[in-house]
Each structure stands twice: as C-alpha cells, then as structure tokens.
Amino acid sequence: DAGITQSPRHKVTETGTPVTLRCHQTENHRYMYWYRQDPGHGLRLIHYSYGVKDTDKGEVSDGYSVSRSKTEDFLLTLESATSSQTSVYFCAISRRSLVSNTNTGELFFGEGSRLTVL
Amino acid sequence: DAKTTQPTSMDCAEGRAANLPCNHSTISGNEYVYWYRQIHSQGPQYIIHGLKNNETNEMASLIITEDRKSSTLILPHATLRDTAVYYCIVRVTNAGKSTFGDGTTLTVKP
Numbered sequence: 001d002a003g004i005t006q007s008p009r010h011k012v013t014e015t016g017t018p019v020t021l022r023c024h025q026t027e028n029h030r031y032m033y034w035y036r037q038d039p040g041h042g043l044r045l046i047h048y049s050y051g052v053k054d055t056d057k058g059e060v061s062d063g064y065s066v067s068r069s070k071t072e073d074f075l076l077t078l079e080s081a082t083s084s085q086t087s088v089y090f091c092a093i094s095r096r097s098l099v100s101n102t103n104t105g106e107l108f109f110g111e112g113s114r115l116t117v118l
Numbered sequence: 119d120a121k122t123t124q125p126t127s128m129d130c131a132e133g134r135a136a137n138l139p140c141n142h143s144t145i146s147g148n149e150y151v152y153w154y155r156q157i158h159s160q161g162p163q164y165i166i167h168g169l170k171n172n173e174t175n176e177m178a179s180l181i182i183t184e185d186r187k188s189s190t191l192i193l194p195h196a197t198l199r200d201t202a203v204y205y206c207i208v209r210v211t212n213a214g215k216s217t218f219g220d221g222t223t224l225t226v227k228p
Binding site: 033035041042043044045048056058059090104106107109111112 | 160203205218
C-alpha cells in the first residue's frame with residue numbers, strides 16, 4: 001500500500017463549511033496526487049504536488065486548494081463545501097524505484113475518503 | 119498526457135483469457151502505457167506498464183503494437199475476483215499529471 005493513509009475515511013458535512021482531507025505517506029515519495037471519483041465515472045485529477053511547497057492544478061481544481069508543508073503530508077481543502085463536491089477522494093503517490101532511484105511512474109492509491117455534503 | 123479510448127464493458131468466461139484493448143493513437147515517444155484496476159470502491163491497483171516491448175508479470179501480460187498506438191492487457195486465466203474496472207493511461211514516468219478515463223468494466227462470469 002506504499003504506506004498511504006487517508007483521513008478521515010468518511011465525513012458528512014453541510015454546505016458552506018470548510019473541509020480538509022489529509023493524505024499521509026511514510027516512504028518519502030516526491031509526487032503526491034488528489035483525485036475525485038463520482039459514481040460510475042473514472043478518476044479526475046484535482047491537484048498534485050511534486051515536492052514540498054510545489055503544487056499544480058489538475059483538470060478539476062476549482063473549489064479546491066492544497067498544501068504540502070512537509071514531504072509526508074498532502075492536504076486537500078474545500079474552503080466552502082458544495083453538494084457538487086460530494087464524492088470519493090483518492091490520494092496517490094508515484095513510486096520511486098529502489099534500484100535506479102528514478103520515478104517509475106507507478107501510482108499507488110490510498111483507500112479513499114468518502115465525503116458527503118448536505 | 120495522451121488520451122486513451124477503451125470499451126465501456128466486456129464479459130469473459132471464468133478460466134478463459136481476458137483481452138482488454140486500449141487505443142492511444144496520440145501517444146508520444148516518451149510516454150509509457152500503464153494499466154490499473156479498481157475493484158468495487160477500493161483504491162485503484164497498479165497492474166503493469168510498458169514502453170514498447172511486451173511485458174509480463176505475475177498478474178498480467180501487456181502487448182503493445184509496433185506503432186504504439188494501441189495495447190492489450192491480457193489476464194491469462196480470468197477468475198471471478200478479476201471482475202473490476204480496468205484503466206489504461208499513458209504518461210511519462212516522471213510527469214506530474216496522470217489522467218484517467220472511465221475505463222472498461224470487466225465482468226468475469228462462471
């Protein structure tokens with residue numbers, strides 16, 4: 001599982017409230033990602049990070065912000081949650097080869113955080 | 119990243135080989151083909167990847183055409199537990215963005 005932990009795993013909140021999801025990794029990987037997945041659909045990239053304080057937008061970044069103040073934690077924040085942000089959120093890391101120390105490109109995902117915005 | 123096209127759904131008989139196609143006609147020379155699968159609502163699981171040569175591991179085989187515009191994931195002896203959504207993506211190994219489409223829902227039937 002590449003040492004990825006997402007928290008909380010389940011959250012119910014009300015429209016307009018702020019929400020922060022946390023992704024924690026224990027293996028010092030450089031690249032981290034946040035995806036969302038809606039019923040019957042594939043994963044859509046929200047934001048990603050390529051190092052401490054280095055982040056960039058994905059395809060569905062509106063309404064979301066991220067922060068990465070240390071290697072092991074990548075935070076996803078919904079400043080003012082809306083019902084359209086009800087989804088399952090997956091964090092992922094891109095693994096580095098222990099042999100060549102280069103990025104293999106393989107993504108390893110957390111178990112997901114299910115967010116419901118009422 | 120190049121876009122991929124996969125069939126929406128496929129069926130396979132238990133014990134038979136499952137062949138899942140993927141088209142990636144706009145793939146660049148430095149982009150690899152990756153396959154993942156997602157069982158129920160779990161996080162996607164990495165299966166295999168390749169650049170231009172065929173690849174095999176304990177889970178599956180990956181066949182990439184010579185022009186690299188398409189590929190096939192082969193599960194040699196499908197079991198009921200292989201029922202899942204399978205995603206094909208293309209990306210460079212050290213790039214930031216990885217975009218997933220809707221994948222192929224494979225149903226393995228007894």
